[in-house]
Amino acid sequence: MNIVEMRNVSKNFGGVAAVKDFSMQVEEGKNVGIIGPNGAGKTTIFNLISGIYKPDSGSIHLCSEEITGMPQEKIAVRGLGRTFQNIRLFNELSVLDNVRTALDHACGYGVSETMLFLPRYRKNERRIRQEAWEYLRVVGLEQYEDDRPSNLPYGIQRRLEIARALAMRPRVLMLDEPAAGLNSEELFELIDFIRKIKKQFSLSLLMIEHKMDFIMELCDTIYVQDFGRNIAVGPPEEIQKDPQVIAAYLGGEAGGVGN
Numbered sequence: 201m202n203i204v205e206m207r208n209v210s211k212n213f214g215g216v217a218a219v220k221d222f223s224m225q226v227e228e229g230k231n232v233g234i235i236g237p238n239g240a241g242k243t244t245i246f247n248l249i250s251g252i253y254k255p256d257s258g259s260i261h262l263c264s265e266e267i268t269g270m271p272q273e274k275i276a277v278r279g280l281g282r283t284f285q286n287i288r289l290f291n292e293l294s295v296l297d298n299v300r301t302a303l304d305h306a307c308g309y310g311v312s313e314t315m316l317f318l319p320r321y322r323k324n325e326r327r328i329r330q331e332a333w334e335y336l337r338v339v340g341l342e343q344y345e346d347d348r349p350s351n352l353p354y355g356i357q358r359r360l361e362i363a364r365a366l367a368m369r370p371r372v373l374m375l376d377e378p379a380a381g382l383n384s385e386e387l388f389e390l391i392d393f394i395r396k397i398k399k400q401f402s403l404s405l406l407m408i409e410h411k412m413d414f415i416m417e418l419c420d421t422i423y424v425q426d427f428g429r430n431i432a433v434g435p436p437e438e439i440q441k442d443p444q445v446i447a448a449y450l451g452g453e454a455g456g457v458g459n
């Protein structure tokens with residue numbers, strides 16, 4: 201089954217064709233990468249899938265259900281979790297409460313129920329705190345439970361964002377530049393970590409990343425975008441040798457994408 205499917209999707213911003221007639225499938229259990237130079241339309245694809253933008257044309261399906269034009273919250277509860285290029289966390293809340301708010305959302309509590317501590321919410325509060333702590337444990341952040349996210353190193357904030365996304369119980373996890381700002385040791389730690397959570401939560405993964413080591417190591421299929429257009433699709437070993445991809449990325453330099 202395809203967990204995510206985009207069919208002939210286009211999105212324009214004024215005169216800019218950010219995504220042109222794009223089709224993509226993420227099969228259940230697979231890892232799919234989207235690469236391309238700055239401004240190629242990668243984040244726009246994520247924003248279209250997650251409901252931040254509505255496509256001008258084409259359709260998007262999640263777990264075989266059409267979600268084209270659906271609001272973000274409805275798409276999230278149908279099985280889509282994501283992280284952002286610029287980390288989005290609640291800096292006024294503790295690390296634990298950041299995960300708790302994601303769980304509240306996944307449980308379908310409204311803001312007033314949560315804020316006013318109404319009975320239905322109160323009954324489950326202890327269970328939700330425990331569950332939030334379990335997610336922190338899975339991502340190895342339990343020792344930071346009382347800290348404010350902004351006081352923590354970048355790599356830790358990234359893991360917290362992933363814990364929040366996991367708390368939404370996604371079928372597909374979309375990661376927007378998860379390796380940005382990491383050194384090579386941290387990069388390989390992140391690869392191991394992603395493999396671990398993928399297995400533990402039976403996830404399909406869709407990721408955008410400029411770091412080729414990361415993409416080549418993790419992905420089954422790679423989509424290459426350039427100026428809103430798809431210029432190549434295939435497994436990492438083919439993509440690395442594709443002359444169009446090398447030209448788009450490296451201005452025609454010899455050596456291949458992976459170098």
Ligand SMILES: Nc1ncnc2c1ncn2[C@@H]1O[C@H](COP(=O)(O)OP(=O)(O)OP(=O)(O)O)[C@@H](O)[C@H]1O
Binds near residue numbers: 217237240
């Ligand atoms: N909300 C918006 N309003 C206007 N233009 C936008 C908007 N979002 C994206 N664009 C434009 O669409 C094009 C694709 O942008 P997008 O952010 O999707 O690229 P990207 O491949 O993710 O780039 P990067 O690697 O730099 O993050 C760019 O020309 C960008 O300026």
